[in-house]
Amino acid sequence: MSAPAVEKVRAAVTAVGHYLPEKVLTNADLEKMVDTNDEWIRTRTGIRERRILEKGATSDLGAGALKALLTNRGIGADELDMIIVATVTPDMFFPSTSCVIQEKVGAKNAWGFDLSAACSGFLYALVTGAKFVESGAAKKVAVVGADKMSAITDYTDRNTCILFGDAGAAVLLEPAGEDTGIIDHRLYCDGSGGPYLYMSGGGSLNPPTHETVDKKMHTLYQDGKAVFKVAVIGMADVSAEILEKNNLTGADVAYLVPHQANLRIIDACRERMGLDPSKVMINIDKYGNTTAATIPLCLSEWWEAGKLRKGDMLVLSSFGAGYTWGAILLKWSMEAPAR
Numbered sequence: 001m002s003a004p005a006v007e008k009v010r011a012a013v014t015a016v017g018h019y020l021p022e023k024v025l026t027n028a029d030l031e032k033m034v035d036t037n038d039e040w041i042r043t044r045t046g047i048r049e050r051r052i053l054e055k056g057a058t059s060d061l062g063a064g065a066l067k068a069l070l071t072n073r074g075i076g077a078d079e080l081d082m083i084i085v086a087t088v089t090p091d092m093f094f095p096s097t098s099c100v101i102q103e104k105v106g107a108k109n110a111w112g113f114d115l116s117a118a119c120s121g122f123l124y125a126l127v128t129g130a131k132f133v134e135s136g137a138a139k140k141v142a143v144v145g146a147d148k149m150s151a152i153t154d155y156t157d158r159n160t161c162i163l164f165g166d167a168g169a170a171v172l173l174e175p176a177g178e179d180t181g182i183i184d185h186r187l188y189c190d191g192s193g194g195p196y197l198y199m200s201g202g203g204s205l206n207p208p209t210h211e212t213v214d215k216k217m218h219t220l221y222q223d224g225k226a227v228f229k230v231a232v233i234g235m236a237d238v239s240a241e242i243l244e245k246n247n248l249t250g251a252d253v254a255y256l257v258p259h260q261a262n263l264r265i266i267d268a269c270r271e272r273m274g275l276d277p278s279k280v281m282i283n284i285d286k287y288g289n290t291t292a293a294t295i296p297l298c299l300s301e302w303w304e305a306g307k308l309r310k311g312d313m314l315v316l317s318s319f320g321a322g323y324t325w326g327a328i329l330l331k332w333s334m335e336a337p338a339r
């Protein structure tokens with residue numbers, strides 16, 4: 001006798017939350033710091049301002065987001081089974097920022113770890129968390145994307161300091177009760193992209209010395225033009241690929257939720273998918289590139305604004321250092337917030 005077919009359990013996003021530092025750094029502020037101007041920044045990137053965490057660390061951004069999420073879900077921190085933190089700006093090398101956040105929110109029954117995939121970190125972490133839910137190994141997995149990019153930004157380098165901001169955002173994964181949740185993913189990496197976006201100092205290759213500080217090896221370097229060329233193709237390709245693989249077209253998509261690195265990259269991706277501009281989540285104007293936080297920050301803001309409906313088909317898409325890139329197809333599980 002053959003065993004009865006087992007329905008695959010999907011992981012669904014059942015709560016969201018985000019945390020934004022209060023201090024705003026505008027393009028006008030940056031004009032006073034480096035040789036740049038508001039018009040250049042807006043037309044080349046779409047950014048008007050970004051947030052800066054003046055006191056505290058990435059764990060404060062992540063813990064703030066997780067506390068908001070728990071309030072939105074109406075559960076205690078002790079109900080969490082796992083906390084996965086995507087970040088390139090951990091508080092320290094060790095202990096993990098996941099452990100620090102676990103302590104800060106009081107999630108005494110959760111285990112967890114940090115995951116490093118730069119701007120694709122949230123997508124990598126979401127897929128990882130989903131596997132624990134799908135396998136039945138965990139019931140409530142918090143996936144946090146948090147980065148204090150101001151900690152690794154050189155505010156004398158106009159090529160990069162205009163781009164980044166600080167934020168934390170989180171989603172909760174639980175078994176989907178119905179036909180919603182994470183449907184599919186395509187994740188990639190190509191280590192040959194390493195020389196175009198990195199921070200070389202502080203690790204085992206170049207441990208901190210006076211020389212690494214003098215050479216500014218503790219702040220990020222980006223060859224913007226090189227990254228732009230591959231990002232614009234990579235993000236559009238993977239977003240189109242995940243639709244085709246699931247026999248969907250742009251008409252089936254309620255929202256594209258793109259990593260917020262550059263408005264021109266987002267536009268190219270949208271056009272490739274045949275989407276109307278109203279179907280794209282964009283907040284790069286307010287926050288810049290917050291690395292692992294951009295995608296969950298969009299989800300949290302759009303949910304809070306009542307613009308996400310249960311059953312909405314979403315494509316989450318990113319491209320970043322590594323290179324790492326990917327897309328996730330997700331059927332939204334949450335009702336709009338009670339008014």
Ligand code: UT7
Nearest residue numbers: 036037040044119158159162224225227228231261262320
């Ligand atoms: O999130 C992770 C993945 N990262 C990305 O996806 C970022 C990808 N790259 C980009 O978004 C864009 O390449 C940037 C926004 C970083 C730069 O835009 P661009 O259109 O590629 O400009 P560029 O680097 O080619 O620079 C054009 C000109 C240069 O001057 P010359 O050589 O033409 O005289 C730059 O020196 O603009 C100059 N420039 C600036 N001017 C005013 C560079 N930065 C600035 C600035 N203000 N902040």
